Structure formats: structure tokens, C-alpha cells
Amino acid sequence: MQFGIFTVGDVTTDPTNDSTPTEHQRIKAILTIAQKVEEVGMEVFALGEHHNPPFVPSSPTTMLGYIAAKTEHLILSTATTLITTNDPVKIAEDYAMLQHVADGRVDLMMGRGNTGPVYPWFGKDIRDGIPLAIENYALLQRLWREDFVNWEGKFRSPLQGFQSTPRPLDGVAPFVWHGSIRSPEIAEQAAYYGDGFFANNIFWPKEHYMKLISYYRQRFEHYGHGKADEAIVGLGGQAFMAKNSQDAVKQFRPYFDNAPVYGHGPTMEDFTEQTPLTVGSPQQVIDRYAGMRDHYGDYQRQLFLMDHAGLPLKTVLEQLDILGEEVIPVLRKEFAKNRPANVPDGPTHEALVAKRDAALVASAASDAEPVEAQVAS
Secondary structure: OEEEEEEOOEOOOEOOOOEOOOHHHHHHHHHHHHHHHHHOOOOEEEEOOOOOOOEOOOOHHHHHHHHHHHOOOOEEEEOOEEOOOOOHHHHHHHHHHHHHHOOOOEEEEEEOOOOOOHHHHOOOOHHHHHHHHHHHHHHHHHHHHOOOEEEOOOOOOOEEEEOOOOOOHHHOOOEEEEEEOOOHHHHHHHHHHOOEEEEOOOOOOHHHHHHHHHHHHHHHHHOOOOOHHHOOEEEOOEEEEOOOHHHHHHHHHHHHHOOOOOOOOOOHHHHHHHOOOEEEOHHHHHHHHHOHHHHHOOOOEEEEEOOOOOOOHHHHHHHHHHHHHHHHHHHHHHHHOOOOOOOOOOOOHHHHHHHHHHHHHHHHHHHHHHHHHHHHO
């Protein structure tokens, strides 16, 4: 089980003192948070991609490359890579390069994005969102897996004998998650390729995501990638903690009420009842998240959103200490209990290389078997 942090990189005024960080301060804070994630023993840091205020992470590979140089074990991921508005050729090259820089500690989460105007900013039509996601990812797969690509599609110019550079590290492409809040088409796409499916379940009730994940698992098995419980699933989450739960509620309420995404909407009490947001003691967070597999089955990755809504850096780092020291060690033990042996671990580059090598050995043995049988006879 992999635990980590994802950030959307919002620049938001702190409602308790009306101070607003500069873009520079927020970017530097994100870099500090990422290094703290490794320090407290988590495995993953994931960075969103946005091209509009109040969000600053418009160039994830630049920031993740810096974090790669400052960490040793942390898996560097995107919380969204816009497969709809980015050129697949550029994605292939940028993330293969990051793979080499980070010695393989890289994966991606593909998404369509949740900001409508981003499409025309990059010359695309939002009505083509699903077709763009399907066509662009099909091309990206080929760019990573074929040395020379001939390709023609609807949304970009053709390619003739094109080779992206650098080639993926060790000949193995980064692991890909397909992130979705609402779209079964994206769950279908993840299942078709045997990729991971990340249900960012932080906004809607669990029943919606239970259906979406169940559908992905069924289709994963349908396409022959393994049993349904072997599908690779990730979940989002949010928490704010204090030793005394009433203190946590009091401290977090002004941030919740003014958050750029869900502020000025439902009450914090209603939102925490209907979504994974948990505001209270560390034990309350443990109890809430230990129960996640009762709804979604055994899964591979749990990411928390901890640095949004104007929370000051000092507070975020304190929250990460609590999460890493008091919550996650207990959750690791809880998720390990009665976990079926066939359920895979969270994806890593080393595991992907080993899987590829094992498949090559099995294939070679299968090819040699008739010859050996003939010699024996």
C-alpha cells in the first residue's frame, strides 16, 4: 500500500489573517512539502497541472525534476496530466526525460481537467474531451512502446517514422493512472490498457465511486489483465487533525468555508459526512480510512490533499508530521490484515521492469518448448 500527498497548488488567502502568498512563495512551499512527504515516510508526491489562477503548477516536470534531485525514494507523480490539451509527443518526451532524471521514480495520472476554458487556450474544443483523451493516449502508448511510429489521427498532424527521445528508462514506460471524478469512459480506458484507475473521490458520496471502481474492476478482468480484485486502484482523501477533535474543527472551519473549490457551499459537517474529508483527531482519521476497503476493495494507493484553502506552510508541515507519525503506520497495519496474496502492491519502476523481464523469460520458454520436445523424442 502506497501513501502520499497530492496538491492542486492553489494560491489562496489565509482567511484567519488575510495574508496571501505570492506565486513564488507558494511554489517554494510546494517544493518544501514534497521533501517533507519523504521525510515522514510516505511513498508518493503528486502534483496537479493547471493553467489558470489561483493555481500555479503549470509545469509539473520542472517542479518534479527539482524534487527528484532533493529526494531519494519518493515516487514523483502528477495528480493530473492533461491528456486532452497536451501534445502526446511532448508528454512522451517530457516524462521519459523525468524518468531518467529521477532514476525511474515517476508515474503519471492522466485526466481531462476540470477547467473548461483550458481547451480553447490550447486550440481544442471541450466537446471533444473524451475523444481527445482516447486518441491522444493511444498515440502516447505507441510513442513509448515503439521505436518508430507511423500514425494518423483526427486531432494532430500525422507522424511518419517518428521516434520520441529519450526512450523510456530500461525500455519500460512510466506507470499510468487514469484519473476520473465522474466518467465511466475513463474507467473503461484504464481497464482496456490494464492501467491504474484513480478515483478522486473527494467531492461526491462514496456510492458514486463504488459504482465507478466496480465498473473498472469488471472491465479490467474482461480485458484479460487479471482478476477484478487485482486491478490497480487509487483513492483521494482529505484530513485536518488536532489532538482534540473540537480544536481541529475550530481551526479548520474558516479554511473550509473559504476554500476556492467547495467554500461557500455545503457546511463542513455535511461535507465531511458525504465525502472522505475528516476533521478531528488522528484516531478519527484512522477509523475513517481503515474502512475505505470495505467500500472499494483492497487498493494500492491513498493520496491526501493537505495544503489547500490558504493553510500556512507551518500548519501543513505539522499536519504531515501527524499523518506520517500517528496515522499512516496504523493504516499500514490495518490494510495489511487479511489482504489476499493475489492483490498486487502499488506500482514501482522496479516492479514494472521485473514484470517485463518475467514475461520475456516466459515467452522464450514457450517458444523453446516445441524444439526441446522434438529433441527429447
